[in-house]
Amino acid sequence: MRIILIGPPGAGKGTQCQRLVEHLHVPHLSTGEMLRAAVRAGTPEGLLAADYIAQGQLVPDQIIVGMVTKRLAAEDCRSGCLLDGFPRTLPQAATLDDLLERQAMSVDGVIELAVPRDELVRRMIARKRADDNPEIFSNRIISFELQTAPLLDYYTRQGKLASIDGLGTADEIFERIKAALRTFSRGTHR
Numbered sequence: 001m002r003i004i005l006i007g008p009p010g011a012g013k014g015t016q017c018q019r020l021v022e023h024l025h026v027p028h029l030s031t032g033e034m035l036r037a038a039v040r041a042g043t044p045e046g047l048l049a050a051d052y053i054a055q056g057q058l059v060p061d062q063i064i065v066g067m068v069t070k071r072l073a074a075e076d077c078r079s080g081c082l083l084d085g086f087p088r089t090l091p092q093a094a095t096l097d098d099l100l101e102r103q104a105m106s107v108d109g110v111i112e113l114a115v116p117r118d119e120l121v122r123r124m125i126a127r128k129r130a131d132d133n134p135e136i137f138s139n140r141i142i143s144f145e146l147q148t149a150p151l152l153d154y155y156t157r158q159g160k161l162a163s164i165d166g167l168g169t170a171d172e173i174f175e176r177i178k179a180a181l182r183t184f185s186r187g188t189h190r
């Protein structure tokens with residue numbers, strides 16, 4: 001299965017992705033993690049991306065698309081993958097569709113983890129990451145709302161979106177995700 005998980009910063013994507021990859025037996029493609037690894041390794045992509053990440057802004061599509069294209073071409077992605085943090089803009093989504101179509105593949109379903117903004121802020125205060133200070137976090141929320149939220153319409157139009165309530169325990173949320181996966185495999189989410 002080829003699944004995308006979309007959610008604002010702090011929605012709990014990381015926790016649910018860990019469970020999902022074990023459940024689906026597919027590789028986890030997290031662009032946030034790929035970028036942080038590139039920054040640590042000092043690759044050309046990492047050097048270009050570092051300032052954007054530090055400011056909570058999206059890294060230019062070109063950099064991300066190059067990284068994801070390479071990763072998706074690997075053997076372990078042939079039978080599926082879990083995309084986490086990609087696509088994040090409409091051009092990224094269109095590029096992904098083209099890329100998959102050329103290999104006679106497609107996205108099976110998109111899961112939105114919906115969490116209200118005040119809860120995101122509470123969670124950000126409770127955890128600590130370099131790009132988690134209030135100002136930078138607010139930039140990340142703004143880029144989610146302006147650049148990523150339009151993808152929800154894009155995938156609704158494709159009949160692929162399942163919106164999940166992201167409030168509750170990690171177990172409860174994972175049960176909701178598994179219920180959504182069943183609708184994807186039956187194609188009844190349309």
Ligand code: ADP
Pocket residue numbers: 007008009010013031032033035052053054056057058059060061064084085086087088089092140
């Ligand atoms: P979160 O979802 O918690 O904001 P991620 O770990 O997914 O965090 O991403 C961290 C940062 O990496 C983002 O704020 C952004 O700067 C960059 N990034 C990750 N994925 C993308 C993407 N698909 N397009 C552009 N920038 C990205």
